[in-house]
Amino acid sequence: MITLFYLAGAIAIISTVAVIVQTNIVHALIYLILSLLAVAVIFYVLGAPFAAMLEAIVYAGAIMVLFLFVIMMLNLGQHTIDQERSWLSLRGWIAPTIMAGLLLTNFLYVMDGIDHGVEPTRVGVLEVSVLLFGPYVLAVELASILLLAGLVAAYHLAKKRD
Amino acid sequence: MNITLADLIPLQPLLIVTGTAVVTMLAVALKRSHGLTAGITVLGLLVATMVAAELMATANDQVTPLLIVDQYSLFFTVVVCAAAMFITILSYSYLAPLDDDKEEFYLLLGIATIGAVVMVSSNHFVSTVLGLETLSMSLYGMVAYPVHSAKAVKFPLEASVKYLVLSAAASGLLLFGMALVYAQTGTLAFADIASSAATAGMGTGFSVIGLLLISVGMAFKLSLAPFHMWTPDVYEGAPLPATSYLATIGKAAMFVVLLRFVVASNALAFESVVAVFSLLAVASILAGNLLALLQENLKRILAYSSIAHMGYLLIAIIASYDAEGAVSVEAVSFYLLAYVIMSLGAFAVVAALSSSDSEVDRVADYQGLFWRAPWLAAVFTAMLLSLAGIPLTVGFIGKFYLFFAGVEASLWLLLAALVLGSGIGLYYYLRIVYKMILPVPDSSALPNSAGSLGSHSVLALLLLLLIVLGVYPAPVMAIIESISTLI
Numbered sequence: 306m307i308t309l310f311y312l313a314g315a316i317a318i319i320s321t322v323a324v325i326v327q328t329n330i331v332h333a334l335i336y337l338i339l340s341l342l343a344v345a346v347i348f349y350v351l352g353a354p355f356a357a358m359l360e361a362i363v364y365a366g367a368i369m370v371l372f373l374f375v376i377m378m379l380n381l382g383q384h385t386i387d388q389e390r391s392w393l394s395l396r397g398w399i400a401p402t403i404m405a406g407l408l409l410t411n412f413l414y415v416m417d418g419i420d421h422g423v424e425p426t427r428v429g430v431l432e433v434s435v436l437l438f439g440p441y442v443l444a445v446e447l448a449s450i451l452l453l454a455g456l457v458a459a460y461h462l463a464k465k466r467d
Numbered sequence: 468m469n470i471t472l473a474d475l476i477p478l479q480p481l482l483i484v485t486g487t488a489v490v491t492m493l494a495v496a497l498k499r500s501h502g503l504t505a506g507i508t509v510l511g512l513l514v515a516t517m518v519a520a521e522l523m524a525t526a527n528d529q530v531t532p533l534l535i536v537d538q539y540s541l542f543f544t545v546v547v548c549a550a551a552m553f554i555t556i557l558s559y560s561y562l563a564p565l566d567d568d569k570e571e572f573y574l575l576l577g578i579a580t581i582g583a584v585v586m587v588s589s590n591h592f593v594s595t596v597l598g599l600e601t602l603s604m605s606l607y608g609m610v611a612y613p614v615h616s617a618k619a620v621k622f623p624l625e626a627s628v629k630y631l632v633l634s635a636a637a638s639g640l641l642l643f644g645m646a647l648v649y650a651q652t653g654t655l656a657f658a659d660i661a662s663s664a665a666t667a668g669m670g671t672g673f674s675v676i677g678l679l680l681i682s683v684g685m686a687f688k689l690s691l692a693p694f695h696m697w698t699p700d701v702y703e704g705a706p707l708p709a710t711s712y713l714a715t716i717g718k719a720a721m722f723v724v725l726l727r728f729v730v731a732s733n734a735l736a737f738e739s740v741v742a743v744f745s746l747l748a749v750a751s752i753l754a755g756n757l758l759a760l761l762q763e764n765l766k767r768i769l770a771y772s773s774i775a776h777m778g779y780l781l782i783a784i785i786a787s788y789d790a791e792g793a794v795s796v797e798a799v800s801f802y803l804l805a806y807v808i809m810s811l812g813a814f815a816v817v818a819a820l821s822s823s824d825s826e827v828d829r830v831a832d833y834q835g836l837f838w839r840a841p842w843l844a845a846v847f848t849a850m851l852l853s854l855a856g857i858p859l860t861v862g863f864i865g866k867f868y869l870f871f872a873g874v875e876a877s878l879w880l881l882l883a884a885l886v887l888g889s890g891i892g893l894y895y896y897l898r899i900v901y902k903m904i905l906p907v908p909d910s911s912a913l914p915n916s917a918g919s920l921g922s923h924s925v926l927a928l929l930l931l932l933l934i935v936l937g938v939y940p941a942p943v944m945a946i947i948e949s950i951s952t953l954i
Binding site for chain 2: 351412415416438439441442443444447448450453454455457458459460461462464
C-alpha cells in the first residue's frame, strides 16, 4: 500500500512539473490529467474511494476533457509554442526557484521529526452523504449560490453584443 | 446538529437576502427593467436590515456547526445589508447611461451580500471559505461589469483578471493553511481549535505554519502590505459601485472573520503569529500612507488609505490577546463601523459626480468643487476629515478607541506607527480639501448638476451618521460593548 502511495505521489509531482515546463498546451493538459489521476490514486490509498472517484470523474474526466476540446477547437499552432518557449527563459526562473527552494527547506525543517504514520480510515459514499445532508446541508446550499454567482458573471462577461 | 425548522428563525436575514437575489433573477428573466431590478434589491436589503436589527435583541444560536447567529454577527449583518442597500442606490444613477444590460449587476450585488452575511456569521472554516468565495466570485463579475460598453472609461477586464488571479492564489494559501490546522487538530470549527490545542500540541509541528498561511491568505484579501499590490489597480479599474463594495463590505466581512478566528482559536498565543501580525500592521500603515502621497487619482488614494486603515485595525486585533476584557474587540467593531461609513461616504461623493461613461476621479478634477457644488464638497470634506481622524467625526472616536486598546496592551511601537501614519495621512486628505476650495478652472471636468435624489439622500444619511456618531457615540458604544462580550 505504502509503495503505491509513494509511486502515485512521485507521478503526481513529476507530471505537475511537466505541466509547467511543457510548451505544447495539449501535452501540458494531458500531463495535468495524469497528475489528477495520480492524486485520485493517493485518495484511494488513504481510504477515501469516493473522493478518488469524484477526482477521476469530475476533474480528470469532465473538466479536463472539456478543456482539451476547447483547446483543440482553438487550433493553436506553432506560434503559441514559440511564445510559450520565449516565456520560459532562464532569467524568469531564477528568482522564483530560489524563493520556492527556501520555502521548501523551511517546510522540510518544520516537518522534520513529526510522526508521519498514516492510518487509513475508510470514508465511503455513506459517510460523506450523511455529513452532506446532515450538519453540512447549509454548505451544499451555499455552494449552489456560489455556482449561481459564477454562472451569472460568466454569462454577462461572455455574451455577444448584438 | 441537523437543521430544524426552529433554526430558520435566526437565519431570517440570510434567507431574505437569498430570496432577494432569487426574486431579482426571476424578475430579470420575465422582464428586463433597470428600475424594477434596483427597486427589488433595495427593498429586499432594507427588509433584511430591519429584520436583523429586530433579531439582535433575542437571537443567540449556533445554527448547524457552520453558522453562529449571535448579536455580534447580527450587528454586522445590519452594517453589511445597509451598506449594500446604499451601494445599490448609488449604482442606479451610475449605471443608467451604460449601453449594455444593467440588471445582472444587482443580481451579482445581491449574491455578494449573501456571501458577506455568511462570512460575518461564520465560525467554521467551511462557511468561511464558502462565504468568501461567493463574495469574491460575484465581485469578479461586478469589477468587470462594463466590459462590453464601448464608452467604458476604465479597464474593467484588466482589473477583474488581476483580482481573480491574486484572489485565487490567496484562497489557495488560506485553504492550505486550513488543511494543515485540520491535520494537526482534527477540527474545522474555530472554537475547537483552541480546546484541542492542549491535547494535540497546537504549538508544535506544522499547525503554526497553518496559522501563518491562514493569516497571509486573509492579509491578501484585506490588502495588508506587503500583499497590497493588487488593490490600487483593481480599485482604479473597477466601476465605482464595485469599488465601493469591495472597499467597504468586502473588507469589513473579512475582518469580522479574522477577529472571530483570532479570538476563538487563540492564535496570538504564538509569538511568531504576533510577530507576523505586527509586521503586517506597521508595513500597511507606512506603505499605505506613504504611497498615497504620490497618487494623483482619487480612487488610488482611497485604495492606499484603505490599506493604512486595515493596518490601524490590525493593531486592535493584536491587542485583543493582552488587553483586559473586550476593549479591543469593541475597538475593532467600532472602527469597522466608522470605516464603512466614511469610506462609503467618500466613494458615494465620487459616484454622485461620475457615471459609467465618465468617471471624475483625478484629484485635479476636483478643483473648485466648493463653488460648483457646495453640498457635495461639504460632504466630501467631512468624509475626508473623518478618514484623517479629526475630532467631531466618527473617525476620531474610532481612532481614539484603537489607541486606547493599544495602550491597554502596551503596544508602544505599533502606536508610534499609528501616530506617524495618521500624521502623514493628514497631508493627502487635506490636499484634496485644499483643491476643492481653489477657484474653478476654465476647463473643468465637473458636471454642472450631479447625482440623483437617491444618491443625495444616501449622502445626507451617511453625513448624519458620521457627525452623530462623532459627537454623541454613547448609544452605539453601549450596543457594541454588549455585543463584544459574547465573542
